[in-house]
Every structure is written in structure tokens, then in C-alpha cells.
Amino acid sequence: MNGPSEQVSLPLAGGPEQLEASASFDADVMAYIRRATQCGLYDIRGMGAKRRLPTFDDLVFLTASASRYPLEGYREQCTSRTVLGGRFATKPIELDIPVTIAGMSFGSLSASAKDALGRAASEMGTSTTTGDGGMTPEERQSSKTLVYQCLPSRYGFNPDDLRQADAIEIVIGQGAKPGGGGMLLGQKVSSRVAGMRTLPEGIDQRSACRHPDWTGPDDLAIKIGELREITDWEKPIYVKMGATRVFDDVKLAVKAGADVVVIDGMQGGTAATQQVFIEHTGIPTLAALPQAVEALEEMDMAGEVGLIISGGIRTGADVAKALALGADAVSIGQAALIALGCNNRCHHDGEGWVDVSDDYQQLGTAPGFCHHCQTGRCPVGITTQDERLEQRLLPEKAADWVRNYLQVVNMEVTTLARACGKSDVHHLEREDLAALTVEAAAMARIPLAGTSWIPGCSTSNTDPGS
Amino acid sequence: MSDSREFDLAATSVRELNQYLHAELPGSDVTRISVQNPNGQHSIGAGLDCPVEVDIHGHAGYFIAGMNKQARVTVHGNVGWSVGENMMSGQVRVNGHASESAGASAHGGLLVIDGDASSRCGISLKGGNVVVAGDVGHFSAFMAQAGTMVVCGNAGANLGDSLYEAVIYVGGSIDSLGADAREEPMEASDVEALRDLLTEAGLEGDAENFRRVGSARSLYHWNAEAHQEY
Ligand SMILES: Cc1cc2nc3c(=O)[nH]c(=O)nc-3n(C[C@H](O)[C@H](O)[C@H](O)COP(=O)(O)O)c2cc1C
Ligand code: SF4
Numbered sequence: 035m036n037g038p039s040e041q042v043s044l045p046l047a048g049g050p051e052q053l054e055a056s057a058s059f060d061a062d063v064m065a066y067i068r069r070a071t072q073c074g075l076y077d078i079r080g081m082g083a084k085r086r087l088p089t090f091d092d093l094v095f096l097t098a099s100a101s102r103y104p105l106e107g108y109r110e111q112c113t114s115r116t117v118l119g120g121r122f123a124t125k126p127i128e129l130d131i132p133v134t135i136a137g138m139s140f141g142s143l144s145a146s147a148k149d150a151l152g153r154a155a156s157e158m159g160t161s162t163t164t165g166d167g168g169m170t171p172e173e174r175q176s177s178k179t180l181v182y183q184c185l186p187s188r189y190g191f192n193p194d195d196l197r198q199a200d201a202i203e204i205v206i207g208q209g210a211k212p213g214g215g216g217m218l219l220g221q222k223v224s225s226r227v228a229g230m231r232t233l234p235e236g237i238d239q240r241s242a243c244r245h246p247d248w249t250g251p252d253d254l255a256i257k258i259g260e261l262r263e264i265t266d267w268e269k270p271i272y273v274k275m276g277a278t279r280v281f282d283d284v285k286l287a288v289k290a291g292a293d294v295v296v297i298d299g300m301q302g303g304t305a306a307t308q309q310v311f312i313e314h315t316g317i318p319t320l321a322a323l324p325q326a327v328e329a330l331e332e333m334d335m336a337g338e339v340g341l342i343i344s345g346g347i348r349t350g351a352d353v354a355k356a357l358a359l360g361a362d363a364v365s366i367g368q369a370a371l372i373a374l375g376c377n378n379r380c381h382h383d384g385e386g387w388v389d390v391s392d393d394y395q396q397l398g399t400a401p402g403f404c405h406h407c408q409t410g411r412c413p414v415g416i417t418t419q420d421e422r423l424e425q426r427l428l429p430e431k432a433a434d435w436v437r438n439y440l441q442v443v444n445m446e447v448t449t450l451a452r453a454c455g456k457s458d459v460h461h462l463e464r465e466d467l468a469a470l471t472v473e474a475a476a477m478a479r480i481p482l483a484g485t486s487w488i489p490g491c492s493t494s495n496t497d498p499g500s
Numbered sequence: 501m502s503d504s505r506e507f508d509l510a511a512t513s514v515r516e517l518n519q520y521l522h523a524e525l526p527g528s529d530v531t532r533i534s535v536q537n538p539n540g541q542h543s544i545g546a547g548l549d550c551p552v553e554v555d556i557h558g559h560a561g562y563f564i565a566g567m568n569k570q571a572r573v574t575v576h577g578n579v580g581w582s583v584g585e586n587m588m589s590g591q592v593r594v595n596g597h598a599s600e601s602a603g604a605s606a607h608g609g610l611l612v613i614d615g616d617a618s619s620r621c622g623i624s625l626k627g628g629n630v631v632v633a634g635d636v637g638h639f640s641a642f643m644a645q646a647g648t649m650v651v652c653g654n655a656g657a658n659l660g661d662s663l664y665e666a667v668i669y670v671g672g673s674i675d676s677l678g679a680d681a682r683e684e685p686m687e688a689s690d691v692e693a694l695r696d697l698l699t700e701a702g703l704e705g706d707a708e709n710f711r712r713v714g715s716a717r718s719l720y721h722w723n724a725e726a727h728q729e730y
Pocket of ligand 2: 080081371375376377378404405406407408411412413414415416417
């Protein structure tokens with residue numbers, strides 16, 4: 035480090051490496067402030083948190099060895115069948131794989147993206163979910179098992195769609211913006227989207243963050259009762275929440291009568307949310323899941339109330355670890371978009387790959403870095419309402435990609451389960467895991483690898499202080 | 501087969517009543533349903549979907565006639581929260597007072613409250629009509645998107661906050677208007693529309709003396725200067 039006198043004597047000498055950047059006001063912070071000065075409105079973007087967080091990657095499986103024996107990879111059965119919603123509903127949801135497609139609205143997604151997801155999910159025996167914009171006839175048709183969201187906005191919400199849904203998801207919040215409402219910039223409020231939402235075309239739409247007809251958890255119980263009455267107690271009712279005070283929130287949702295609780299961690303994706311929400315609210319998925327499980331266990335409701343976890347789930351390993359920690363299923367948003375071709379340099383026109391790097395550049399980004407879903411100018415036709423761009427996504431082709439991806443994920447889950455000696459992916463358990471970092475050990479409540487130490491956990495047989 | 505049926509909710513559960521209304525009633529000859537002893541129970545008549553007259557004799561709880569389609573439901577008493585929420589068509593009438601969020605998110609149909617309605621009446625309205633003979637509480641017609649709300653009495657604070665295309669007519673005083681709501685001149689077409697609504701609701705009222713509240717539409721674009729470059 036140069037002394038003050040040297041700095042004075044050599045004001046312009048040397049390369050940039052000799053200039054001292056501020057850790058507090060680095061280039062990113064300066065860009066943030068400059069952007070604010072020019073725009074006068076907070077930054078709004080798509081996708082999820084970009085910052086580094088403790089994740090499922092910080093856990094590993096203790097697969098079988100001498101003390102446990104594994105199942106044969108290709109010869110011995112390992113089932114991934116998943117049943118959700120049997121607590122009160124007479125028609126629970128039965129899925130072939132524990133990976134579901136998260137709620138993403140028509141409006142945020144193009145009709146062809148929704149169609150592709152529905153086809154892929156149906157082929158793989160899993161569910162898709164509507165979103166903040168109602169149900170389209172196309173998605174009801176393409177998706178064999180469709181979860182119908184009941185959101186604060188109630189855009190397009192109606193009893194006919196409610197009755198033709200397979201399950202109902204009451205959305206209290208989502209991981210990208212717990213406590214915030216939906217957003218859709220005017221560029222995406224096309225005439226069809228506007229019509230479905232009963233809004234003027236082209237307006238910047240900010241939807242409510244609280245439900246119009248109920249407020250607290252006691253009201254929620256009555257609201258759930260009403261939805262059950264309308265659907266004659268047939269359909270499972272999910273309650274989806276962003277991960278903040280997970281332990282208390284899960285207990286309240288269970289007490290209110292949910293069949294399934296969906297917890298969305300802070301990494302969860304979005305189509306458009308204030309950046310300040312995306313990066314600074316909620317807790318990581320890894321920390322949220324054990325809290326939810328603990329709440330269910332304390333109420334003696336594990337297994338009775340289904341638990342779906344989401345937020346940054348990408349791989350079979352992520353899914354297997356989530357199941358081992360106590361989830362019944364996971365839900366994916368961003369990963370499904372990437373399977374559709376999000377952030378891909380090219381789109382496929384049916385005959386070959388067409389480079390669309392220029393379109394990314396026009397958005398001020400590049401393939402691999404894009405989070406510009408809010409603009410409605412998705413270069414690969416996924417998050418757009420522009421007829422020309424939408425045609426860049428061929429539903430049948432994209433459905434194949436998503437199906438292949440889901441297949442790989444599920445194969446990885448069963449591979450890990452077999453190696454842990456389990457003939458059912460739902461038999462994976464906490465005991466099968468070890469943590470690689472102290473943070474992950476503390477959040478996931480899994481012993482640090484090579485020790486029996488769970489930081490902050492008094493039941494550990496190693497003194498945390500030692 | 502008779503054309504009317506009576507349910508006594510002191511002896512029969514709301515579940516049994518609703519199951520009947522959903523599964524057996526449509527297509528039958530029954531055109532009138534009388535419900536006795538509602539005793540403040542919730543979700544009575546929720547999810548109706550046929551042209552039937554339902555009379556509920558007594559006070560009822562939350563979500564009465566929720567998501568109604570086609571039916572004409574009359575509550576001879578007071579109701580709790582969210583009567584006629586998300587109604588699609590038909591008519592719901594409350595002879596007494598209504599608690600919060602009456603007619604929330606109604607997409608169609610007519611909700612009439614003969615007494616007063618509490619706060620957030622007509623919140624999130626999406627094309628339905630709400631007519632209140634008495635007063636409404638604060639934040640009524642919050643974020644109302646389409647449809648009409650008529651308040652023959654007085655309106656509480658923050659009326660029509662963040663209003664979209666819905667229109668409000670108020671006969672009495674307005675404590676305050678919410679963000680982006682503004683008073684607008686009553687045109688002849690307003691008087692006519694209001695008169696029709698009052699007649700449909702079976703209420704007296706001097707349509708000329710009402711005031712019109714609509715949206716200033718200044719929140720439609722978050723930052724007009726930025727030309728949506730955000
Ligand atoms: C394009 C997009 C649109 C979304 N729309 C909705 C929505 O309408 N309703 C909702 O509850 N969540 C919505 N979400 C959040 C997802 O349902 C889910 O919680 C999240 O994507 C899970 O995290 P992941 O993206 O990391 O998998 C959306 C997410 C994305 C990426
Ligand atoms: S490629 Fe499309 S879907 Fe992916 S981040 Fe960019 S705009 Fe969003």
C-alpha cells in the first residue's frame with residue numbers, strides 16, 4: 035500500500051491496478067446511483083437473485099457403502115410417484131415425478147411458452163400452474179394436471195376455471211418479492227392480456243399485494259372454506275408463500291386448512307420485480323426448507339400436509355436434496371425457462387439454429403446474462419407478447435427440450451436415491467446428507483461433513499463451543 | 501316435484517346445502533330455495549350456477565353467494581365479509597348491512613346493499629355493479645378496474661384509490677378521495693346509467709344530484725418522463 039506522500043507525488047502514474055477502488059462505492063453501486071439519477075424509477079427486472087448464497091450445492095449425499103447397501107441402478111425399481119393434497123381433498127394430485135412447473139402467468143409468458151410447458155409436463159406426468167392473469171383455454175388443454183392460482187389481483191379469476199382446475203393455489207407471496215404484488219409493464223399488456231385482466235391495453239400494471247376479500251390467517255381459513263365449498267371439497271388447496279418467517283407462516287397456513295404448503299425461497303424467479311426486492315428480501319431456499327419441515331413436524335402434519343419447495347432448483351441433485359430435507363416435491367420456474375431456450379444464443383426455427391445475439395445486445399445484455407423478461411422483448415420468444423418474437427418458440431420442439439430436461443432431473447434423483455439404498459425417492463432423509471460449509475450446516479441443520487456438528491443445534495452430540 | 505325447497509341450517513350443514521345447490525338443483529324443477537337459521541355461518545350459497553331464487557332468512561357470515569353465477573340471492577339480515585365476492589352474473593341483495601369487502605372483485609352481476617357497507621366495498625371490482633343504499637367505509641372501490649359502484653349515502657376516506665376504469669356515483673358526502681381518483685362532471689349519459697342502475701336495484705334516488713368519481717389515470721404509467729424505458 036502506498037503511503038500518502040507517494041500518492042501525492044504520483045497522482046497519475048501506474049495502471050488502474052494502483053488506483054484504489056472503494057469497497058462501499060464500487061462500480062456496481064456507482065452505476066446503480068447513476069441509473070437512478072437518469073430514470074427516477076427503481077430498477078425492475080426478471081429472473082431471480084444473482085448474488086451468491088448458501089444453496090443445495092453446499093450439501094452432499096452420504097451414499098451407501100459397508101454400513102448401508104445401494105440398489106442396482108438399472109435393475110431395481112425406484113419410484114418417484116408423488117401424491118399431494120390428500121389432507122382434505124377427495125381428489126388429490128398424483129404425479130409421476132416430484133418436479134412440478136411453477137406458476138407463471140400468461141402475459142409474463144407467451145402462449146407458446148405456456149403451451150410447451152403444458153405439453154412437457156403432461157408427457158412427464160407432472161403439473162403446471164396458471165399465474166397472475168388467469169387460465170387460458172390452451173393451457174387447460176395442453177396440461178393434464180393444472181393448478182389454478184388464486185392471487186391478490188384476481189385477474190380473470192372465475193368459477194368455471196376454478197371447477198376445471200385440478201388443484202387451487204392461494205398465492206400469499208412469492209420468493210422474489212415476498213410482500214410485493216405483481217407487475218407487468220405496458221409493453222406486455224397486449225389486447226389479449228388486457229382483456230383477460232380487465233385492464234386498459236398498454237398500461238403499466240401493478241397488481242395488489244393483499245387479497246381483496248380476506249386479510250389475516252383467520253380469514254384465510256374461511257376463504258379456504260369457501261373455495262372448498264365451491265369445488266365440493268374435491269380439489270387440493272395449496273398455499274404459496276415467499277420464504278421469510280417460514281416457521282410461523284407454515285403453521286398458520288396449516289392451521290388455516292391448507293392441503294399443501296408451497297414455500298418459495300429468495301432465489302425464486304419472477305417475470306418483473308423491483309431489483310431491491312429480488313436481491314434483498316426473503317431467506318435462501320436452503321434455510322427455508324428445514325424451517326417448514328420443522329413446523330410441519332411440530333404440528334404432527336408431515337406427510338399429512340404436502341410440502342413443495344421452490345427457488346433456485348436446477349438439477350436432479352437439488353431435487354434429491356430437497357426431498358431428503360423433507361420436501362414432498364419441488365417447483366421450478368427459471369430452470370424450466372432455460373430448458374425452453376432462455377439465455378440461449380440461438381432460437382430454433384424448425385430447420386436450424388438462428389443466432390439472435392443482436393437482439394440480446396439491443397436489450398443491453400448478452401446470451402447468458404439476460405434477465406430482461408420485463409421488457410417483453412425476449413429474444414427467444416418465451417417472455418413476450420410480441421407476435422413476431424413469440425414465433426421464435428416452437429411449442430412442440432420446446433416441449434421436447436423441457437421433457438428431456440425433466441427426464442434427466444428425475445433420472446438423477448432416482449440415481450441418487452438408489453445409491454442411498456432407497457426404492458422410493460421420498461425415502462431420502464436428512465441422515466443421507468452432510469454439509470460442506472458451516473453456513474449450510476447451520477441453515478439446513480445437517481452436520482458439517484466429517485463431524486456431527488450442527489451449528490446452533492443443541493441436540494448435537496458435539497459441544498458447539500468446542 | 502315441488503318448485504321450492506327449504507333448508508334449515510340448524511339441522512342441515514352448509515356443506516349439504518351447497519352440495520345440493522351445485523349437484524342436484526341445476527336441471528331440476530326447483531326455482532326457489534329458502535334457507536332458515538343461517539346463524540352467521542360462512543359460504544352459504546357459494547358457487548351457485550343456475551337461475552334460482554335463494555332467500556336466506558337471518559344474519560349470515562363471510563363469502564355469502566361467493567362467485568355467484570345466474571342466481572338471485574337475498575339475505576334477510578346482515579352479512580359478514582365479502583358478500584358476492586367475484587360474482588360473475590345474477591344478483592345478490594342484502595336487506596341489512598354488509599361488513600368489509602362487499603362485492604370484492606365482482607366480474608358481473610348486481611350487488612345491492614340496503615343498509616351500509618363497511619370498508620373496501622367494491623374493492624378490485626372487475627365489471628360488476630354494486631349499489632349501496634346507505635354509506636360505505638374507507639378505501640371503497642380500491643383498485644376497481646371496471647363496473648360501477650353507487651353509494652346513495654356517504655363515502656368514507658380514500659374513495660376510489662388507484663382506480664382504473666370503474667366509475668363511482670356518490671349521493672352524499674365523500675370524506676376524501678384516494679390516490680388518482682378525481683371528481684368528474686356528471687354527463688347526461690351518467691344520469692341515465694345511474695337511473696337505470698337505481699331502478700334495477702329497486703331504490704329511489706335523484707340521479708341528478710349524485711357526483712361522479714373516476715380515475716385521473718395518472719398512475720397508468722409509472723414514470724411518464726421515462727417513456728417506459730425502465
Ligand atoms: C416468468 C415468471 C413468471 C412468474 N409468474 C408468477 C405468477 O404469476 N405467480 C406466482 O405465484 N409466481 C410467479 N413466478 C414465480 C414462480 O411461480 C416460482 O415461485 C419461481 O419461479 C420459483 O423459483 P425458480 O424460478 O428459481 O425456480 C414467476 C416466475 C417467473 C420466472
Ligand atoms: S432470454 Fe427471455 S426469458 Fe430469458 S431472461 Fe432474457 S427475456 Fe427473460
